[in-house]
Amino acid sequence: MPSVSYSALWFLFALVLLAVGGDSVVRGAAGLARRLGWPPFAVGLAIVALATSIPELVVNFYAVAQGQGDLALGNAVGSNVVNVGLTLAVAAMVAPLLVRWRALAHLLVVVLAATALVLLMSLDGRLSMLDGAILLVAFVVVFVLKILRSRENSPEVHAQIESVTAGVGSIAVDLLRLVIAAVALFFGAKLLVGHAPALGQVMGLTPLVTGLLPVAIGTALPEVAGAVRAARRGNGDLVAGHVIGSSLVNILLVLGGMALLSHGLSIPASFVRYELPAAFVFVAMLLPILRGDMRVSRGEGAVLGVALLGWIVFELLMLHR
Template sequence: MASAIGLVLVGLLLLALGGDSIVKAASGLAQRCGASPFVAGLLLVAFGTSLPELAVNARAYAVGAQDLALGNAVGSNIANLGLTLALAALAAPLLVRTRMLAPLLLVLAVATLALIGFGLDGAISRLEGVLLLLGFVGVVVFLLRRARSEDAARQLGLSGYAVTRTALGLNLLRLLIAVVLLYVGAKFVVDAAPRLGAAWGLSPLLAGLLPVAIGTALPEAAAAIAAARRGQGDMVVGHVLGSSLFNLLVVIGGMAALRPLPLPASFVRLELPAAVALSVVLYPMLRGDMRISRGEGAVLLVAFLAWIGLEVVLVG
């Protein structure tokens, strides 16, 4: 088991480094191709942190470990809402001034409910997978339109996130390094996770849902804590919601579009409803005083720990 833990830890480190490198490369290449810093920053804030999780899920899918990929995608969403946001808010209250974030949370809740509906027959069909992918296109269009109605300070903040060198050679090198790091990191995690899960009495599905999902969320949580201390609450919440939508619509939708994706009954009864419940708890925090306090962060963390406890009890 020690070797499996070591492989997972090294894999997670490589994924974090690869994710950072690919975000810089994507920003530089996008701006070199004519995208404005505002558009590049917006999309990177929303979806950039999902790339390590995408690498893990793509690797798992490629080797036939669909259960691991599905568990990681859904578990990452619960960890995003219940762990990353909670730890960031406990580090420093999150001031949320970007108006499009509350509607984006509603979109996440509706998309999760749609996935529950799709899974009532035990599988997500190719057509339903395509619908999820189209939903992601709609989210991107919504973001681009709504973001331009934000005040100048918010737009400037998003533009600043994309600041990086735009030299073609440098960014192609960054991209190459990122691809290698993400590939090797994902391989280590996917190869070791089932062994680690088996040692703990977990199925591949639950291995993806608990240790892998939480592990891939930890680098994002560390970045969120640092951003919270800098007063960048909008960035923290934007990262979390964008990453969750990407996992739901692109990762799960993409897997189902390629091949009908079995959805275990437990996901319809427990895991997906848990994600909806966390969205419901979070919504008044974003719509009320537009601030996630330390106390509210504690509520999210307690809810997350309660979910883990329930999973462990049910597994036992």
């Protein structure tokens, strides 16, 4: 059995590669999209929604292809819990977040509805290919509608979203970024999927819980750093947009794609009883915040952080029941 230090070192190196790959693909794709004349808001919206999920997307698809479905499931849904309980919580505790992007409240309801839909689909212990197709179509519909209704957003929101596409380089630089991203994401996913189960085994974790905790938390750390920087600059819309957009991507695009890629995805009974409801509850905790004064205070951030710690303790206790 591999030692903790051996597995941990490769695991950490995999996280570094995934962070580099995720950043490179976002910058390269944004540059090319702007050169092709795509609307800045549409490009920025895609980045806000997809940027934080690209590493998870690659890792989960690679895990499914390698027969590690439980690891992928844990990461996909665990990432939604971590989005709220770690990324948003830490950013709010560093600097209270003002959210002016009113459409996020509607997207939050969509994430809740999508999570409930996945829960219902999973009651028979399986996400079928048809289920996966429905989830993917739902993602495309929601994304297109948000672009078409972009005029309803305030100028301040437009400015924040379009700012993420700034810094466009030459075509050669953008293409180089995409090449670097492809290499880094592939080897990052390969190393993580290869060593995360061994690390989880050394720590006494099942593959599902390994995806829920160390993998989901580890892949979220670069986003936490980015959220803290955005919070300090007063860009609360970007922080909340990343969290909610990434959650929507995970529950619709990632799970839907996994179900199609694996020709149907087996869902453990415990996943239906505990993990999916937990993801629903964490997202639901944001409803009174985004339907109220549209601010996430330091105190609210602390509550979300404590909830995450409670969830982690619960998952660990469940291993020894």
